[in-house]
Amino acid sequence: MSILVVGSVAFDSLETPSGKRERVLGGAATHFALAASFFTDVRVVGVVGEDFLPEYELVLTSKGVDTTGIERAPGKSFHWTGSYVKDLNEADTLATDLNVFAEFSPKIPESYKDSEYLFLANIDPVLQAQVRAQMPNAKMVAGDTMNYWISAHRENLLKVLRELDVLVINDKEVRMLSGETNALVAARKVLELGPKSLVVKYGEHGSAAYFSKDSFSDGETRKLFRAPATPQEEVVDPTGAGDSFAGGFYGYIASQGKLTPEVFRTAMFYGCVLGSLSVEEFGTARLQRTTRAEIEERFQHLKEISHL
Amino acid sequence: MSILVVGSVAFDSLETPSGKRERVLGGAATHFALAASFFTDVRVVGVVGEDFLPEYELVLTSKGVDTTGIERAPGKSFHWTGSYVKDLNEADTLATDLNVFAEFSPKIPESYKDSEYLFLANIDPVLQAQVRAQMPNAKMVAGDTMNYWISAHRENLLKVLRELDVLVINDKEVRMLSGETNALVAARKVLELGPKSLVVKYGEHGSAAYFSKDSFSDGETRKLFRAPATPQEEVVDPTGAGDSFAGGFYGYIASQGKLTPEVFRTAMFYGCVLGSLSVEEFGTARLQRTTRAEIEERFQHLKEISHL
Numbered sequence: 001m002s003i004l005v006v007g008s009v010a011f012d013s014l015e016t017p018s019g020k021r022e023r024v025l026g027g028a029a030t031h032f033a034l035a036a037s038f039f040t041d042v043r044v045v046g047v048v049g050e051d052f053l054p055e056y057e058l059v060l061t062s063k064g065v066d067t068t069g070i071e072r073a074p075g076k077s078f079h080w081t082g083s084y085v086k087d088l089n090e091a092d093t094l095a096t097d098l099n100v101f102a103e104f105s106p107k108i109p110e111s112y113k114d115s116e117y118l119f120l121a122n123i124d125p126v127l128q129a130q131v132r133a134q135m136p137n138a139k140m141v142a143g144d145t146m147n148y149w150i151s152a153h154r155e156n157l158l159k160v161l162r163e164l165d166v167l168v169i170n171d172k173e174v175r176m177l178s179g180e181t182n183a184l185v186a187a188r189k190v191l192e193l194g195p196k197s198l199v200v201k202y203g204e205h206g207s208a209a210y211f212s213k214d215s216f217s218d219g220e221t222r223k224l225f226r227a228p229a230t231p232q233e234e235v236v237d238p239t240g241a242g243d244s245f246a247g248g249f250y251g252y253i254a255s256q257g258k259l260t261p262e263v264f265r266t267a268m269f270y271g272c273v274l275g276s277l278s279v280e281e282f283g284t285a286r287l288q289r290t291t292r293a294e295i296e297e298r299f300q301h302l303k304e305i306s307h308l
Numbered sequence: 309m310s311i312l313v314v315g316s317v318a319f320d321s322l323e324t325p326s327g328k329r330e331r332v333l334g335g336a337a338t339h340f341a342l343a344a345s346f347f348t349d350v351r352v353v354g355v356v357g358e359d360f361l362p363e364y365e366l367v368l369t370s371k372g373v374d375t376t377g378i379e380r381a382p383g384k385s386f387h388w389t390g391s392y393v394k395d396l397n398e399a400d401t402l403a404t405d406l407n408v409f410a411e412f413s414p415k416i417p418e419s420y421k422d423s424e425y426l427f428l429a430n431i432d433p434v435l436q437a438q439v440r441a442q443m444p445n446a447k448m449v450a451g452d453t454m455n456y457w458i459s460a461h462r463e464n465l466l467k468v469l470r471e472l473d474v475l476v477i478n479d480k481e482v483r484m485l486s487g488e489t490n491a492l493v494a495a496r497k498v499l500e501l502g503p504k505s506l507v508v509k510y511g512e513h514g515s516a517a518y519f520s521k522d523s524f525s526d527g528e529t530r531k532l533f534r535a536p537a538t539p540q541e542e543v544v545d546p547t548g549a550g551d552s553f554a555g556g557f558y559g560y561i562a563s564q565g566k567l568t569p570e571v572f573r574t575a576m577f578y579g580c581v582l583g584s585l586s587v588e589e590f591g592t593a594r595l596q597r598t599t600r601a602e603i604e605e606r607f608q609h610l611k612e613i614s615h616l
Contacts, residue, residue, distance in 0.1 A: 184539040205510065228536070228614075231491050231516075233490070306533075306535075306614055308574055
């Protein structure tokens with residue numbers, strides 16, 4: 001079944017301990033779409049400038065991603081400049097040039113309207129809500145956010161959270177959103193804000209899912225699931241790891257068509273796999289050359305290192 | 309099969325967000341012995357002062373722990389004063405009164421000499437080596453250490469590491485010992501120092517085992533295992549969590565009599581269970597009232613939250 005993702009399609013200029021790259025293809029929707037494309041059809045809503053040349057679009061379309069909903073606007077694409085030289089786990093933002101993204105107003109092509117799975121990547125919650133309202137028949141809605149929206153646009157964000165089946169954020173965002181430091185107490189508070197389920201990304205420590213009584217229609221008794229990450233010999237570029245996780249996770253769920261506890265748990269493992277692949281090269285390079293066989297191999301590896 | 313553990317038997321004065329306690333029973337060997345006692349016979353070598361009243365000894369002997377090797381010396385027992393008020397994950401040491409522990413010279417009772425499993429808890433590596441030398445027939449040796457020995461007594465520690473089947477330390481100690489920040493690279497460097505296997509404790513993120521070609525006699529191909537931790541609603545007192553982990557881990561191994569990959573992995577889960585129990589009350593209180601049924605219940609829970 002098809003996923004519609006709305007979010008940034010951008011260029012990133014990056015410095016990490018492994019080197020520097022100028023203006024590589026990036027953006028949350030890009031990483032998400034590539035990761036999800038291994039599992040299901042993906043449709044992107046976003047905006048780019050005149051610098052988004054056909055070679056960049058081909059990165060998406062060659063994986064079967066539908067780019068009809070990527071609007072072309074006069075000017076330049078969103079451009080983020082960041083460094084991970086001090087700390088691979090935390091980006092140091094050097095410049096954020098919103099460019100055409102500053103005036104982004106998501107428009108959903110008619111051909112996208114039958115998408116059953118909606119993913120609201122990290123953008124202004126006002127825009128997330130607009131997209132949600134235009135997709136009344138979506139059978140499942142998941143989303144991401146970030147520290148800026150949590151602290152400065154909290155009220156708008158809270159409206160979006162009430163509409164989500166799954167919120168996928170990192171542990172710092174959970175603490176910020178809940179005001180709690182204990183992981184279990186924090187997760188419970190976030191679930192009280194509306195999302196039926198919460199997925200927390202812990203970087204090299206994997207991820208956790210916290211469930212509410214509304215997570216599954218057939219009543220799962222487990223309140224929690226914990227997935228490991230594959231330790232990485234070298235993290236070349238962490239940019240987009242979280243979006244790739246979300247893409248692998250949600251792509252698998254959409255491919256199954258039914259959200260059972262087992263599908264959810266398996267999706268967490270696929271999220272870890274896609275996240276671990278994405279950091280091995282700059283930008284989207286690693287996901288571009290990933291094969292489905294590699295994904296299955298890593299999935300088995302994750303199972304081996306975590307199952308008795 | 310019997311475990312001989314050498315280490316501190318002490319009193320702790322503690323302050324945590326949950327409250328304050330004066331002079332509760334503590335020490336690495338105490339926490340280790342209580343945790344391991346659920347699985348196998350445990351014999352303790354340590355030293356205490358005149359303040360170690362019969363009621364404290366009873367905490368150990370009532371669980372079947374052999375205290376013959378706990379020497380009585382004139383003066384006071386080792387007393388540690390620490391606070392976790394700022395950060396539950398890191399103790400702030402306010403005072404370390406070594407007292408009788410300052411002159412500790414481990415003596416192994418004749419009745420302990422047939423112990424097949426030896427655990428060298430966190431003490432001066434010179435003493436660890438002395439104990440190791442007195443137990444030439446031990447079939448398995450595991451040990452712990454801490455930042456102080458790693459930085460200030462490195463050469464002595466390196467001699468001990470070469471003799472270990474398993475080193476059980478936390479992630480900060482791994483980074484300090486290896487000089488590496490990447491978890492996989494750091495683990496490989498530590499294994500090159502001698503231990504056949506390395507177990508790394510990550511606090512709320514569980515633990516990992518890193519294996520070398522010498523970890524198992526029957527040749528395991530997995531190089532890694534990752535065990536989760538049970539998220540805790542409230543951590544009352546983290547003191548001794550790592551020692552309780554080690555006790556549960558090593559106690560289970562000793563109870564099986566043979567170190568297979570499956571026994572090792574299962575032992576990691578039991579380590580997590582005992583560690584999670586120990587932090588729920590001050591000092592040894594929670595382990596004192598733990599039942600084997602509770603341990604099995606938590607073991608099953610850990611499996612449920614980590615297995616697909």
